[in-house]
Amino acid sequence: MITAEPATRPGPYQHYVYAYPHKTAYRPLPDRPPLRALWSAEPKDALSLYLHIPFCEVRCGFCNLFTRIGAPDGLTGAYLDALERQATAVRDALGRTDDVRFATAAFGGGTPTFLTAAELDRLCDIAEHRMGADLRAVPLSVEASPATATADRLTVLADRGTTRLSLGVQSFVDSEARAAVRPQRRADVEAALARVRDARIPVLNIDLIYGIDGQTEQTWLHSLDAALSWRPEELYLYPLYVRPLTGLDRRGPDGPHAVGDPAWDEQRLRLYRAGRDHLLAHGYTQQSMRMFRRADAPPQGADDYACQTDGMIGLGCGARSYTSDLHYSFDYAVGMHQIRGIIDDYVAGTLSDFAHAQVGYRMAPAEARRRHLLQSLLQAEGLRLDDYRARFGGAPADDFAPELERFADRGWLTDSDPTVLRLTPEGLAHSDAIGPELFSPAVRAAMAAYERK
Numbered sequence: 001m002i003t004a005e006p007a008t009r010p011g012p013y014q015h016y017v018y019a020y021p022h023k024t025a026y027r028p029l030p031d032r033p034p035l036r037a038l039w040s041a042e043p044k045d046a047l048s049l050y051l052h053i054p055f056c057e058v059r060c061g062f063c064n065l066f067t068r069i070g071a072p073d074g075l076t077g078a079y080l081d082a083l084e085r086q087a088t089a090v091r092d093a094l095g096r097t098d099d100v101r102f103a104t105a106a107f108g109g110g111t112p113t114f115l116t117a118a119e120l121d122r123l124c125d126i127a128e129h130r131m132g133a134d135l136r137a138v139p140l141s142v143e144a145s146p147a148t149a150t151a152d153r154l155t156v157l158a159d160r161g162t163t164r165l166s167l168g169v170q171s172f173v174d175s176e177a178r179a180a181v182r183p184q185r186r187a188d189v190e191a192a193l194a195r196v197r198d199a200r201i202p203v204l205n206i207d208l209i210y211g212i213d214g215q216t217e218q219t220w221l222h223s224l225d226a227a228l229s230w231r232p233e234e235l236y237l238y239p240l241y242v243r244p245l246t247g248l249d250r251r252g253p254d255g256p257h258a259v260g261d262p263a264w265d266e267q268r269l270r271l272y273r274a275g276r277d278h279l280l281a282h283g284y285t286q287q288s289m290r291m292f293r294r295a296d297a298p299p300q301g302a303d304d305y306a307c308q309t310d311g312m313i314g315l316g317c318g319a320r321s322y323t324s325d326l327h328y329s330f331d332y333a334v335g336m337h338q339i340r341g342i343i344d345d346y347v348a349g350t351l352s353d354f355a356h357a358q359v360g361y362r363m364a365p366a367e368a369r370r371r372h373l374l375q376s377l378l379q380a381e382g383l384r385l386d387d388y389r390a391r392f393g394g395a396p397a398d399d400f401a402p403e404l405e406r407f408a409d410r411g412w413l414t415d416s417d418p419t420v421l422r423l424t425p426e427g428l429a430h431s432d433a434i435g436p437e438l439f440s441p442a443v444r445a446a447m448a449a450y451e452r453k
């Protein structure tokens, strides 16, 4: 038996699994393996490139991403200097040959548009000239906040080949934005959306959050309609979480949301269903629990799941990189003091420091199976059994029988297509319960032993 049967059925909001294993399972690698050795036998003809910018104007109350508030004078320039050194070291380790090719690129954070227009230009130069990514030839996705999505920055990004701009809006209702500790005015959000559309970047994504204190079905649909009026090619609907050490968590027991509170779970499920049905009725298709795409939106090439299968190069403090048997990054923290220290260490990093992996998780073959199952099953289109067989031999039911039987008993799996393992609509709604149930005992133990900082 691979995992024990949970004593009780888990609530629907356990953990957002956007990568497996989570960074809290990573540990310092005592041997600090050289990147050259790690990458020597890896396929390198369709890599994903990710550049992380760990700066934001504010710290949203729900956010546990690796980012700091503001940057004292000169820090963004020093950070880009370090990023350039890291890019040089990593590209040397990959080999300066023509068989290294990037198939997708993304700038995330943090808020990449915290950088000035000139700094964004330099960021693109690092990706192109140091790493060899052809940004105008591949899908390039960039995250932005309304206040930093200025015309000059968007012009640079559009000129350099950005195909997707993701704007973190969260709510079009000012009081809800304040309640999520993301203070912003709707008028400023609308002005930012107009600038993004003026920049003619092909895909606009809008992030929204449900489950905010005071949010009702009516205000939620009001936010959705405000977003729909821009006809975004993509919408991400995120349930609100209160994560350890975040602003909402620091409100303590007097805060509006108690983790595991059945009434809050019920509110989020109700708003999720209302939002999903609203978008389906307005010509969107559901890609995963969170992601919806306009049915007539231009194709984006490799999708989020496929481009994360293997072969990811992450640059910047907080970015992950994946080879087939090691996931690695730098140290991780949520507390502001620790994040500042980690960024300062990164900025002081030398070419030689950047030529080694420092913190990571070794992926045993069984973990690679789990990761494939997790990341495929949580997509609306499901897991193609022939893909799994070709990659691992056998079927998921051979490797994960107890878990899959449990999901089937709960009505979360459909058997409508014998070639695909796919979630039912209720299964998709419970993605954040399904993902954590598929964590291996070893990953679970490492996450539980992680000392939060």
Ligand code: SF4
Pocket (backbone or CB within 6 Å): 055, 056, 057, 058, 059, 060, 063, 064, 065, 067, 109, 110, 111, 145, 168
């Ligand atoms: S949600 Fe986005 S803008 Fe807000 S603190 Fe996190 S990374 Fe920054």
